Amino acid sequence: MITAVKGTQDLLFPEVRRWQQLEAAARGLFERYGFGEIRTPLLEPTELFVRGIGDETDIVAKEMYTFQDRKGRSLTLRPENTAGVARAVVEHRLHDSPQHARLYYIGPQFRYERPQKGRYRQFHQMGIEILGEGAPGADAEGIAVAVDLLDAAGIPAATVQLNSVGCAECRPPYVALLKASLAPRVSELCGDCRRRLETNPLRTLDCKVPSCQPVLDAAPRLDEGLCAACADHHRAVREILDLLRISYRVRPRMVRGLDYYVRTVFEVTSEALGAQDALVGGGRYDGLLRALGGPDAAGFGWALGMERLLMAMPPLPGERLPRVYLAWSGAGTYARVLLLARELRAMGVAVLVEHQERSFKSALKRADRLNARWALLVGEEELESELYTLKDLASGGQQALAAADVAARVREEAP
């Protein structure tokens, strides 16, 4: 048996209905905030992610689906969408176009990781990008979009966690200071932190191992290492969030795994999830466009994990589909029923026809199993009178109606 590739999955009805509703709700919200959709390729040159995300990051170092095409070019299935959007912006010179300054995307992403709850090799993200706007209001508004989306989805217990990781000016000196402070006590750190000290010293701050905490507590604080401009920016973002009545927690040690972030970084986590509890992650990425050969333009964005959001969302009530199940019996009825079904569909009614002749009893049983809202019975009597028996499967009541009246009756209820 051929099975789906590890870490990928088929989305079946009715589960897929939840995806459709989430996407529709998100599109509506994004557009109310002035965002327009962008669809970028799933496949990009590997170089894009190496330069955009950073070759030292876990994503690039060990989690990419990378392969060579027939001409030997290295291609990668996108592990996230910001780099692709940035590439498109630079390529089409969208940075000067106010029309394209606010973009959103919805689509699959790929990372070669060991799957677990809330983490898949093909997963789906929706996200926004605000380009060319360096003011702190953009950060706060971007976070507001995420919060509104989670509210609309009915997510309980979601917390915004906020931090600033500085900029190209103040971060390098801080990292040097941090490294110097931790080096003498390296023996007290966990194995992971010892490794991080070499590869990405900032990440040690995020360590949850208890024995590391005293050492990290004694280390110089990231917020104290911020330059005046970064500190002002951070303060302003918090003030605007307060103004918007968006609650958040400042986590001075939160650091994110993509190299392109500067200043604001944030996450939204939910207790409704397992170990992989981040629903949304993002931040400011001034400088990314430039790193990709574009202008020195500001950027802010986030991505939301759709599988995780759906996991945390309350379930939908069951649907009655198809709306009308057409049951028939008797010689010569089938031909009439096929035409009747088309007639009803043309009038906007969802109809399912049984192609096997079966008893009304058996047909009604199937209608019930299919969770149909109505059954339309067509036998010899109906063929004769051209009045069809419409049965309400919830109440059990039924009436004889002409085709147009059947359609009208069924359409009285919103689908």
Next chain:
RNA sequence: GUGAGCGUAGCUCAGCUGGUAGAGCCCCGGACUGUGGCUCCGGUUGUCGCGGGUUCGAUCCCCGUCGCUCACCCCA
């Protein structure tokens, strides 16, 4: 990449210290010859993940392997 748990019918699972498999659900039909849901009756479905070993005999014990799940790492 590392660790742990689990692979028995389409699904959820049972199978006692080894004697070659069962239930519920689902599906189909009937009781009710033009009326579903409840009830009752009947019917269909298995390389016990795969390969090897131990044994008179393995779904059960051992080894390997593949898959799934959860966790670590990291992230959405």
